[in-house]
Amino acid sequence: MFVGPFVIGLVVFVYVPIVWSIYLSFFNAYNTVTPTEFVGAGNYLDMLRDPAFRSSLLTFVAFAVFIVPTTFVISLGAALLVARTRVMQSFFRSVFFLPTACSYVVAALIWKMSIFSGIRSGLANAVLGWFGIDSVPWLSLADPPWYWLVIVTARLWLQVGFYMILFLAGIQRISPTLYEAAAIDGAEGWKVFRHITFPQLRATSTAVLLLLLVNAFQAFDEFYNILSTFGTYPPYARPPLVYLYYTALGSGQDFGHGSAGAVILTLIIAIVAVVQGRVLRLGDRGE
């Protein structure tokens, strides 16, 4: 009566699909979910050999290299600034947090059609124009890859407030006596941050890094909405889920390869989570 409904739902809607998918991944399953032609590890080998699949993993790495450190630093910085401000503290907190209400679709729209629209009245080009710099076609060219700036800043704006809240909660948990002791020792500014605040935020920092990484791995919404035009997505800048979406649910409905891809991605993310959990725990033991 208590746990039953949840367990049944979890089995039917999470475990059954995963098991079914593992089964499908060993079959030739174009347009069918009850395949008959067994292909063994063929789908997996195809996926690993497919340059498009490998490049989707590279796209994720490139994206993570941009987004993880910038979000981490900016949200920590915002939390530190907000935590030290007495005047209008809740106003500033709300301003940074407000974009969390926005969906990726809405942010993509503002970024694509207003800030980074290729025309001269787009905000980014208007600002460049005030300094006498020519307009930049932010999204229509593959090279130079200006689209990265568009995609990274959109996610940054959406996510900073969320992680700032986590850091703020962490900062509030730090005992004031630590700061008093530091003040008596004459430490201030950067030294206090370096020796007290940052070490005390270790658990929060690790959780934030893991969340940032896992969320970057699942990036789909802003790539899809910013980069696809007239219903077609360019052949470059396809992160794993975008690649999977077009493989499994595009015109081909290739569930065999799609399932193999899903299994590979799930394994990667589970391994990352477990490894990171281990590293965290090992680190704690070291203290």
Add this chain to the structure above:
Amino acid sequence: MAIVRSRKQSRLVGWARYSALVVAALLFLVPFYLLVRSAFMREQDLGSPDFHWLPPVWETSNLTGLFDNPAIPMARSLLNSGLIAVTQTVGVLVISGLAGYGLARIPYRWSNTVFYSIVATLLIPAAVTFVPSFVLVSTLGWISTLRGLIIPGLFQALATFLFRQFFLGFPKEIEEAAFIDGLGYWGTFWRIVVPNSLGFVAAIGTITFIGTWNAFLWPLVIGRDQESWTVQIALSTFLTAQSVQVSQLFMAALVAIFPLLLMFLFLQRWIVEGVERTGIAGD
């Protein structure tokens, strides 16, 4: 002397900090400003090569025209989003609340197995398994139905995990008193535990509502027919089709985030708590 200098210095640092905050806050508000400005601009002003700080003419017909535009089923998609977000939020709260309480308080034989299977599920983000879920939902014949959009999202391992942790910390004495009065687990849960946990319920509820309202990948995969579009899918279709009516597109986006902006205005406290609870679940 040294004290005076350091006081001056700290005042300087204070001003620098404050200016940095103001500049950053303005930058964060720019996209909202552009959204509102563009939603009330005329099409020809949006397309003109000059940047306008304010609409030269405030165009309100973007709003009325939006609901008459057959290319974007705005009313229907808002209704769908509302229905999905409300039922999903209530469903998750009831299902995960019950399960979390059961796991925290009732000694089942399989409690540990269930708990570890939940933790294992937490490692796998739902988005990565959208292909398997799509396969199941299409086999059930639930493509382009509200059932298909709502039911698979009702069983949230994270929410159940959080409810379990929360109920483990619930004061046992209160429950024991209720038990002595003969309420049993069911009665104790609904009459004693839930009324005393409304803050936590609000935190999980608001976060679930926001996540569902803003969800994109699953509604994109399942909502194939126009009748089953959520407002995010309607917007996205309008956006990626590069439709000519850009100002109307901005108005549509403004309408789409309006309910959540209201929530932020009135329920921010619970949303913040929800973020804190869900974000650091790994601790």
